[in-house]
Amino acid sequence: MGKKRKLSSTELGALWMTFQKKTMILRILEYFIETAEDKKAKKIMEGLWKGLYPKVEEIKQFFQEEGAAVPIGFTSSDVNLHAPKLYDNGFDIMLCRILKEISMGLYTLHLTMAYREDVIKLYRELSVLTQNYYEQFTNYLMEEDMLSAPNFINMPKTADYITDKAYLKGTNILGQKRKLNTIEYGYIYHGIETNIVGMQMITGFAQCAKNPDVKKYFLKGKDLSKSILSEMGNILINDDIYAPATPGGNITSSTESPFSDKLMMFCTYLMCNFSLGGQSFGAGFSLRNDVNLQLALLAKDVYAYTREGVIVMIDHGWLEEPPGMNRDQLSK
Structure with missing residues (x-):
């Protein structure tokens, strides 16, 4: 061999x-x-x-x-x-x-x-x-x-092409907004579903975190999740679509942490990056300009929150350094 x-x-x-x-x-x-x-x-x-x-x-x-x-x-x-x-x-x-x-x-x-x-x-x-x-x-x-299933719709009977650029607008000249298509709805629904679980997770983390900086960070994340759920829910409600009612589990009254602050911070870091990825896909494949703008603004807030968490991890020595591209060690 x-x-x-x-x-x-x-x-x-x-x-x-x-x-x-x-x-x-x-x-x-x-x-x-x-x-x-x-x-x-x-x-x-x-x-x-x-x-x-x-x-x-x-x-x-x-x-x-x-x-x-x-x-x-x-x-x-x-x-x-x-x-x-x-x-x-x-x-x-x-x-x-x-x-x-x-x-x-x-x-x-x-x-x-x-x-x-x-x-x-x-x-x-x-x-x-x-x-x-x-x-x-x-x-x-x-x-x-x-776990609730997404909404059902009547199946389309024809296959058509988009012929009017007004399809890209959130509103037309009469102020009427076209309904979301199933692709746009899918990314919004997924964002709501994951944020419900994420909000419950970070609320539990805030309840039992030992470090004051970490507790404060998690509470801020809880408020951010609420804001995301509200904004995404409003997009659906304005189209006469009800937001998913995923329970998200319950938080007990325990204040004894099952995980280290380091682990909870890294888990939140992963979830935030996952949220950024989902919002990027949603904005990329959405054809309605107002939805693109809303998802982009939410992604900006999540990105800022994620970077704030990175600083907290560095300050407390919890962020392990990845292998570096050391030029002295690069192979010729």
Whole structure:
């Protein structure tokens, strides 16, 4: 067998990011499994943990074989398995489902950054694992009436082309606004659905965070989520469409944190970046100018909030540094 090619810089960066996210998810799963009361939910989460743990060890081996420092990521010190339940009413599965949505997007991106056969194989296997459990989480929530389905419409009877540029306007000369199309509605609906879960998550984080700066940051995030839900909901209401009524789970009265402030900040950082990606897609594929503008303004607010969180993590020494493109170490 020929000598294995060294990891490229893009592969190293992708594996580093995957290690951060996977170790975080393992810690979250460990707490949710420990506090789960529903046997079916617990079994699904245990299955995901058992599937992810060997992949984390495999990524660790990639680093070791290259003589690279293994990232710190998130360890047992970042989770308190003895903490009482912070969330109830299916929130554990709701959050796991959103985390799997993030994973699916990142694996697709990281797969396009991989050139070595074993790295491509890793991301292909992670993609299959994630899609499998995303389906299980979705089915569980639907069966338990914890996830609402999007609106149904009458199916179109013809296929047509857009012939009038007024289709792009939010309003026409008479002040009448064309109705959202299903693509525009889909991105708005998805944004509302994920923000409901995100708002519940960050509200729970604010309730139990130890550091005053972190608590203040989470409370600000809660207000931002409310604003996003209000703005997106208004777009639907103005088109006589009701916003989704996803419960989002319940927050208990516990103030004992199940996770370190470091882990909760990084989880929020991931969710914010996921929100930015969703709003960018929504703005990119929306053909109604007023919707584009509204999503762009929301994305600006989320971006500013995300950068503020990065500063908080740096100030407290919680943001691990990715491998750098050190010019002295670049291969000729």
